[in-house]
Amino acid sequence: MTVVFSKTPGLTENETHYCPGCTHGTIHRLVAEVLVELDLLEDTIGCGSVGCSVLSYNYLNVDMVESAHGRAPAVATGVKRVHPDKPVFTYQGDGDLASIGTAEIVHAAHRGEKITTIFVNNAIYGMTGGQMAPTTLIGQKVTTAPDGRDIAHSGMPLRMSEMLAQVPGSAYIERVSVHNPKAVRRAKRAIKKAFTYQMERKGFTMVEVLSTCPTGWGLSPIDSLKWLEENMIPYYPLKVFRSPEEDYPQ
Amino acid sequence: MAKMLMKGNEALALAAIRGGCTHYFGYPITPQNEITEYLAREMPKAGRVFLQAESEIAAINMVVGASAAGGRVMTSSSSPGIALMQEGISGLAAAELPCVIVNVQRGGPGIGGIQPSQADYYQMTRGGGNGDYSILALAPATVQESAEMIRDAFQLADKYRSPVFIASDGMLGQMMEPVEFGDTQPTLMAEKPWAVVGHGGKRKPNTVKTLALDPLVLEEMNLARQKKYAQMIATEIRYENFQVDTAEIVLCAYGSTSRIVKNAIDLLGQEKIAAGLIRPQTLWPFPDAPFQNLSKKCRRVLCVEMSCGQMIDDVRLAVNGRLPVDFFGRTGGIIPAPEEIVGQVKLLLGRK
Numbered sequence: 264m265t266v267v268f269s270k271t272p273g274l275t276e277n278e279t280h281y282c283p284g285c286t287h288g289t290i291h292r293l294v295a296e297v298l299v300e301l302d303l304l305e306d307t308i309g310c311g312s313v314g315c316s317v318l319s320y321n322y323l324n325v326d327m328v329e330s331a332h333g334r335a336p337a338v339a340t341g342v343k344r345v346h347p348d349k350p351v352f353t354y355q356g357d358g359d360l361a362s363i364g365t366a367e368i369v370h371a372a373h374r375g376e377k378i379t380t381i382f383v384n385n386a387i388y389g390m391t392g393g394q395m396a397p398t399t400l401i402g403q404k405v406t407t408a409p410d411g412r413d414i415a416h417s418g419m420p421l422r423m424s425e426m427l428a429q430v431p432g433s434a435y436i437e438r439v440s441v442h443n444p445k446a447v448r449r450a451k452r453a454i455k456k457a458f459t460y461q462m463e464r465k466g467f468t469m470v471e472v473l474s475t476c477p478t479g480w481g482l483s484p485i486d487s488l489k490w491l492e493e494n495m496i497p498y499y500p501l502k503v504f505r506s507p508e509e510d511y512p513q
Numbered sequence: 514m515a516k517m518l519m520k521g522n523e524a525l526a527l528a529a530i531r532g533g534c535t536h537y538f539g540y541p542i543t544p545q546n547e548i549t550e551y552l553a554r555e556m557p558k559a560g561r562v563f564l565q566a567e568s569e570i571a572a573i574n575m576v577v578g579a580s581a582a583g584g585r586v587m588t589s590s591s592s593p594g595i596a597l598m599q600e601g602i603s604g605l606a607a608a609e610l611p612c613v614i615v616n617v618q619r620g621g622p623g624i625g626g627i628q629p630s631q632a633d634y635y636q637m638t639r640g641g642g643n644g645d646y647s648i649l650a651l652a653p654a655t656v657q658e659s660a661e662m663i664r665d666a667f668q669l670a671d672k673y674r675s676p677v678f679i680a681s682d683g684m685l686g687q688m689m690e691p692v693e694f695g696d697t698q699p700t701l702m703a704e705k706p707w708a709v710v711g712h713g714g715k716r717k718p719n720t721v722k723t724l725a726l727d728p729l730v731l732e733e734m735n736l737a738r739q740k741k742y743a744q745m746i747a748t749e750i751r752y753e754n755f756q757v758d759t760a761e762i763v764l765c766a767y768g769s770t771s772r773i774v775k776n777a778i779d780l781l782g783q784e785k786i787a788a789g790l791i792r793p794q795t796l797w798p799f800p801d802a803p804f805q806n807l808s809k810k811c812r813r814v815l816c817v818e819m820s821c822g823q824m825i826d827d828v829r830l831a832v833n834g835r836l837p838v839d840f841f842g843r844t845g846g847i848i849p850a851p852e853e854i855v856g857q858v859k860l861l862l863g864r865k
Contacts, residue, residue: 305711306713311722318724321720324718325712325718326711328577329723331604337575337578341576344536344575344584345536366571
């Protein structure tokens with residue numbers, strides 16, 4: 264019998280706690296596969312965050328340190344300055360990165376910190392039960408905007424990739440999605456590029472991954488994938504916003 | 514090594530390098546900037562890492578990362594900056610991550626002022642952040658002692674896997690005094706098998722974390738930390754007794770204030786009034802014993818602070834009602850004069 268498929272050694276044997284249909288599991292696996300394929304798994308140090316992925320250290324087969332809400336880029340900075348030659352990443356959601364942690368992510372990028380940030384954007388606070396995030400779409404109903412997000416009251420959804428691409432220290436910024444197999448393959452290529460550029464010491468690297476939250480959105484897993492495609496991608500276009508292969512005005 | 518004339522802040526910085534500090538993260542705030550500036554200049558020369566953070570919040574979280582990764586790490590700040598760091602300090606205590614945190618205290622609350630103060634006693638000894646934890650707090654009174662306590666702080670941090678405070682103040686940080694560093698080499702860092710360095714395919718992944726959703730597990734973790742704190746209380750308390758045995762009134766003061774109190778005690782001696790001083794060198798754990806062993810001659814205790822009265826809580830707990838405990842303090846950045854302390858003592862003892 265030939266083994267045609269097996270679980271990546273980049274993941275532990277633990278079962279995840281994620282809700283059915285949540286795409287965190289897919290994104291974890293992409294990170295794990297990339298680290299294995301780049302032969303970085305043994306040296307990698309991860310920085311967790313607060314939100315649904317708070318327990319990511321139980322699933323990713325690498326040394327990890329927990330971070331307080333929003334602070335993972337600062338924690339990762341501390342780790343990287345001790346181990347400048349080792350791969351260091353943060354894994355953060357949109358509440359963590361785009362709300363409470365904006366200062367830390369902007370300044371990690373600003374310093375050109377040689378880390379990789381996996382930014383999982385599902386347009387909602389999942390862990391705490393579906394509150395409004397800076398990324399929540401206009402009209403999207405959430406528990407703290409029960410009639411839907413209103414621009415006059417809460418502003419427009421924040422596009423972090425576009426914003427961080429403007430920061431000189433950023434080397435590579437791409438937004439991807441995981442709503443279908445083609446998108447998943449593209450997401451994996453992006454994550455691989457990000458870690459590769461980190462090891463080449465190009466600067467700050469981030470991959471924003473559009474992700475689903477069926478529980479928070481009140482949709483089935485299938486409908487969630489469709490909702491992501493029809494609602495999130497038009498506002499959050501999938502593209503490379505910054506790459507070391509292109510010149511940017513200084 | 515010959516004696517050098519240095520500012521308290523600079524002596525703290527040089528002593529940190531000599532104590533084997535590998536990484537420093539900080540954010541500008543008066544009156545501690547000489548530490549940050551000295552280390553920006555000297556750490557790279559010593560092959561160490563200096564990084565200016567974007568905020569105190571980032572600085573303390575960089576400390577978290579660097580300590581978790583096995584570095585010998587320090588940060589420094591002043592009162593409002595320490596307030597911003599409290600989330601991280603609670604996390605460091607919970608994750609049992611060693612580091613040294615220097616607090617060159619200034620007047621508060623709020624933005625307050627930039628003159629010397631001791632109004633962070635609560636902030637440093639009462640937790641400051643959330644949860645059940647304690648932080649060793651060493652309180653130097655001279656520039657020489659500042660240098661020595663930094664060296665000890667790194668050792669204690671590693672010994673207990675715990676953050677350690679240096680409780681300085683704006684006067685001690687800014688004054689110049691002769692200081693001698695000796696020729697001792699920095700002690701070796703403790704083995705850190707728990708650090709996140711990459712598992713190398715040789716062991717299960719290390720995780721540095723504080724989250725414990727199961728209340729039974731969290732209670733167990735808290736009780737384990739309490740055992741560590743009990744060991745600190747049993748072995749790390751430091752204090753100085755100055756003319757306590759013959760005193761009819763014992764004063765209690767730490768840091769810069771203790772030196773002014775010693776001047777006041779000398780002045781009182783000239784007027785044949787026997788006063789003594791108990792000077793806590795650790796604010797936490799607080800030295801209870803000297804207050805429990807006061808001689809029969811002692812009629813009362815006076816706590817002197819550059820605050821509205823914070824350490825006096827611990828003095829009262831230590832005295833435990835056996836003697837009257839009074840307070841004298843100046844606040845907002847005002848340094849008490851020996852004469853006003855003398856006046857307060859005479860008032861309390863009913864002397865003219």
